[in-house]
Amino acid sequence: MALKFSKLAATALMLLSVALPTTAGALDDAQKKEFGAFIKEYLIANPEIMLDVQDALEQKQRDARLQQASMAVKENKDALFSSSHDIALGNPNGDVTIVEFFDYNCGYCKRALSDMEDILAKDKNVRFVLKEFPILGPESAAAHKVSDAFRKIAPEKYGDFHRALLGAQGRADEGSALEVAESLGVSEEQIRKMMAESPNDASVKETYQLATSLGITGTPSYIVGDEAVFGAIGAEAIGQKLANVRSCGQTTC
Incomplete structure (x- = not known):
């Protein structure tokens, strides 16, 4: 099972490397469906990743808030x-x-x-x-x-x-x-x-x-x-x- 999802992760990363430099329109409907299925299956098997994503989002928001405040301090x-x-x-x-x-x-x-x-x-x-x-x-x-x-x-x-x-x-x-x-x-x-x-x-x-x-x-x-x-x-x-x-x-x- 671990090997299977390692392959899925590798595939997802490969697809991302192809898709990110281009627009979503570069993928046909079948590719989009397959890509989405890979991601969904991998996340369901590894839900702890979502906690990492949440932590990263919260840290990004904190950093943005602090940066905004720092600029406001200088201006006021x-x-x-x-x-x-x-x-x-x-x-x-x-x-x-x-x-x-x-x-x-x-x-x-x-x-x-x-x-x-x-x-x-x-x-x-x-x-x-x-x-x-x-x-x-x-x-x-x-x-x-x-x-x-x-x-x-x-x-x-x-x-x-x-x-x-x-x-x-x-x-x-x-x-x-x-x-x-x-x-x-x-x-x-x-x-x-x-x-x-x-x-x-x-x-x-x-x-x-x-x-x-x-x-x-x-x-x-x-x-x-x-x-x-x-x-x-x-x-x-x-x-x-x-x-x-x-x-x-x-x-x-």
């Missing part, structure tokens, strides 16, 4: 790393910048909060940009509106606000965000006044446009160097990418 550097809508924690003059797209109701973002804290505690030369990306419904949108207003009123306390709201139990909404703001000395009246005078529409629009360009569809997502990192990969993995950027200018040396 100012909006990513220096937007007036964002605040950077850590060292404002750090030699490497991390950008995180997050939603206050993202469970993975909540767990990844400790990754940011770990990185900032161990590396005093990192600039960590927080890019608010409310994608998880109306409650998230409302919480981020309060967050944006708080940032404009008390930028020096934004890090504390971010840690408190993202680290809290339960879903974030306007009410819980206002509670955090008031605990840090900014009243509801101040927040509502700022939301009316300076809504976060431009900020959200910019972030959504960036996410689309980068192929970001979920949170957390990061930009490290010229690479988009999708998902919470952990402080150690991000730290290695930072080390590589410093060593060779890229996240992979």
